[in-house]
Amino acid sequence: MEFNELKSTWNTVKTPEISPTEIQKMLSENRHPVLKNIRKQLTIEIIGWCIFLTCYYTMFDGDRKPVWINILLVFSILLPIIHNLMGYRFAKYLVQGTNIQESLKNYLAKVKRYAAISIISKQLFLIGFLLFFTYGLSFNTNKSISLVIIGLLFIIQLVLTYRIWAKRLVSLEKSIDLLS
Amino acid sequence: MDERQFLILINEHQGIIHKICRLYRDVREDREDLFQEITFQLWKSHNSFKNNSKISTWIYRIALNTAIATFRKKKQNVEYCPTLPEMAEEQPDEELALRQERLFSALKQLDDGDKAIITLYLEDLSYQQIADIIGISENYVGVKLNRIKIKIQNLLAC
Numbered sequence A: 001m002e003f004n005e006l007k008s009t010w011n012t013v014k015t016p017e018i019s020p021t022e023i024q025k026m027l028s029e030n031r032h033p034v035l036k037n038i039r040k041q042l043t044i045e046i047i048g049w050c051i052f053l054t055c056y057y058t059m060f061d062g063d064r065k066p067v068w069i070n071i072l073l074v075f076s077i078l079l080p081i082i083h084n085l086m087g088y089r090f091a092k093y094l095v096q097g098t099n100i101q102e103s104l105k106n107y108l109a110k111v112k113r114y115a116a117i118s119i120i121s122k123q124l125f126l127i128g129f130l131l132f133f134t135y136g137l138s139f140n141t142n143k144s145i146s147l148v149i150i151g152l153l154f155i156i157q158l159v160l161t162y163r164i165w166a167k168r169l170v171s172l173e174k175s176i177d178l179l180s
Numbered sequence B: 001m002d003e004r005q006f007l008i009l010i011n012e013h014q015g016i017i018h019k020i021c022r023l024y025r026d027v028r029e030d031r032e033d034l035f036q037e038i039t040f041q042l043w044k045s046h047n048s049f050k051n052n053s054k055i056s057t058w059i060y061r062i063a064l065n066t067a068i069a070t071f072r073k074k075k076q077n078v079e080y081c082p083t084l085p086e087m088a089e090e091q092p093d094e095e096l097a098l099r100q101e102r103l104f105s106a107l108k109q110l111d112d113g114d115k116a117i118i119t120l121y122l123e124d125l126s127y128q129q130i131a132d133i134i135g136i137s138e139n140y141v142g143v144k145l146n147r148i149k150i151k152i153q154n155l156l157a158c
Helices: A003-012 A020-026 A033-059 A067-092 A100-134 A141-179 B003-024 B028-044 B055-069 B094-107 B112-122 B127-134 B138-157
Strands: none
Touching (some): A003 B094, A020 B028, A033 A067, A033 B028, A067 A100, A100 B055, A141 B112, B003 B094, B003 B112, B094 B138, B112 B127
């Protein structure tokens, strides 16, 4: 196929037609496929953690533990929530420059920062959570094994999160390299 | 630009967006999501549109930027068939349908950056316009296009 033929073939491609009413609905944040899912997840997380934070003080002996442990727990729970709220805004504005290359470079820098905070906030969450629940605990073999298993599960989750972000970053970097 | 003007604009240029969606996504559901994402991003950045550039140039820039920047869902197995499933009924010319299928299956194998440049070329934009949208020099557009053309020729020859 010659290149002029490619162009003419490209120009004959018929495309579906979406009505202006349907297009109008697409302008709303409530109908956005990604933002809708982030909002749903955020709402569930915020409700869940709010319930936990209102109950933990009496249910999990927060009143018998030092203030700094309580502050650390609250902080370690709030950090991922704040980070997710940042993520919502981040997903809303993809275009970050006056041409594609500049925009992708700016976007990549933001994704890198966001990914790093995502991994750090997950680690802080693990530290805060484990410190709170293990503070003042006398360890026997069963408790030690349980702690190791919980730690391992968090590490696996961390590795998986890292791999997802690494894959996304590599793909973006590759696109930028090919354009420059 | 108010919402009514914006809707007229998208309605007039939706063909461009559909072609980009078809090139960057393999399954219909993903294409629909990308179409919505591009429309949303165009709406979010419509204030940044400057009247000294063509409206279609601005649409190409935002649409291609969005297609490259959005993360794909987990890859699904796609079975290519000789005809275009969603166009089959509207496309009486079998030879044309086959040519389109060959073109798209070759273009889909290119990297995201190359797809952007060849799309702009196929849409008949000048080297200067392509350079402005991508953010590279006009000469480099020529170099890149020659490389992409060789890649496509090899893919079509397979």
